[in-house]
Amino acid sequence: MTRTEMTSATPSTRTPLYLSAAETIRANIRNGVLGRGLVLLEGPIAEHLKVSRSSVKRALALLEEEGTITRFDGRGYLVGPPRVDIPPVRQDIKTLDLLVEEAHDESLNRPNWKRIHDQVESDVFSCLVFGQYRIVESDLAAYFDVSRTVIRDVLGRLQERGLVTKSSTSRWLVGPLTARSIKDKFELRIILEVAALRSAAPFIDKVALERLCREMEETERQAGPIEAERWFRLVNAFIDLAILSNPNRDLRSLISNNRKTLQASQNALFSLGLSGDALSIREIRMIGELLIVGATQSAAELLENHLSKSRDRTIAQLKIVAVLPQPGHLAPYFIPV
Numbered sequence: 001m002t003r004t005e006m007t008s009a010t011p012s013t014r015t016p017l018y019l020s021a022a023e024t025i026r027a028n029i030r031n032g033v034l035g036r037g038l039v040l041l042e043g044p045i046a047e048h049l050k051v052s053r054s055s056v057k058r059a060l061a062l063l064e065e066e067g068t069i070t071r072f073d074g075r076g077y078l079v080g081p082p083r084v085d086i087p088p089v090r091q092d093i094k095t096l097d098l099l100v101e102e103a104h105d106e107s108l109n110r111p112n113w114k115r116i117h118d119q120v121e122s123d124v125f126s127c128l129v130f131g132q133y134r135i136v137e138s139d140l141a142a143y144f145d146v147s148r149t150v151i152r153d154v155l156g157r158l159q160e161r162g163l164v165t166k167s168s169t170s171r172w173l174v175g176p177l178t179a180r181s182i183k184d185k186f187e188l189r190i191i192l193e194v195a196a197l198r199s200a201a202p203f204i205d206k207v208a209l210e211r212l213c214r215e216m217e218e219t220e221r222q223a224g225p226i227e228a229e230r231w232f233r234l235v236n237a238f239i240d241l242a243i244l245s246n247p248n249r250d251l252r253s254l255i256s257n258n259r260k261t262l263q264a265s266q267n268a269l270f271s272l273g274l275s276g277d278a279l280s281i282r283e284i285r286m287i288g289e290l291l292i293v294g295a296t297q298s299a300a301e302l303l304e305n306h307l308s309k310s311r312d313r314t315i316a317q318l319k320i321v322a323v324l325p326q327p328g329h330l331a332p333y334f335i336p337v
């Protein structure tokens with residue numbers, strides 16, 4: 001697939017950045033913020049609006065066709081129609097109070113990594129269990145019409161959560177999600193979280209934990225599968241109360257970082273149609289009830305047992321989806337390795 005084809009594959013609901021940039025420049029010319037004769041340069045505008053230079057270049061070319069701006073003997077464009085008597089006015093665009101119209105605020109004023117992060121994350125989830133893929137920065141930048149700096153920011157944030165990795169040759173890789181990787185992560189969870197729960201016990205908010213246990217009990221009574229969002233909320237709320245109440249900051253950091261990859265893995269499985277595991281909610285509730293009555297040793301033993309069962313259930317889920325054929329709708333910026 002060519003870059004042109006990839007760009008055209010961008011969801012049609014998103015206004016192309018060059019059109020948003022052109023409208024923003026046009027609006028500021030109408031309002032007099034960008035005065036007649038002001039020199040417009042690609043680089044400063046791209047930096048100020050946080051879009052790629054290629055988007056600004058297309059925007060300026062469009063405005064020239066309209067006669068809103070014009071070329072001159074120097075670099076860039078002049079604000080105003082083609083006239084020989086407009087003297088160039090050079091001013092740092094950062095010093096001007098540019099107005100970004102509300103209709104274009106999300107695409108221009110919002111940091112670009114946030115604008116595309118969720119879509120890239122969803123695309124990564126959709127391929128994790130189907131093998132290993134490479135993401136080419138330039139292809140991803142072309143697909144979303146943003147700079148490679150923005151793409152590195154997005155991929156860096158996904159790397160922090162364990163969704164992507166960077167090879168020794170600086171290639172961005174996705175997957176594969178394997179039984180071995182799940183076993184390793186759960187082994188670390190057992191070591192860290194059981195120890196953390198023991199020392200966190202005196203600091204646990206038992207009133208809040210009691211409310212959470214009752215909500216879990218209510219969830220158990222409801223027939224049918226548990227929605228992924230609710231499942232994650234209950235599980236994470238328990239971990240926050242019962243495990244991350246531990247006063248050891250380094251230990252809390254190790255636990256949180258290890259869980260990022262496992263949570264991403266579970267999210268990938270949920271994205272393929274699997275639902276939350278009701279048995280895990282029941283087990284967690286039982287651990288919580290032991291903590292409420294002060295039975296810390298029994299709670300720690302039950303947590304270890306729960307994590308071992310969760311490991312086995314997660315691997316079983318992975319085997320279920322492993323037999324599914326690779327979907328034909330994977331994002332075009334993934335390259336099979």
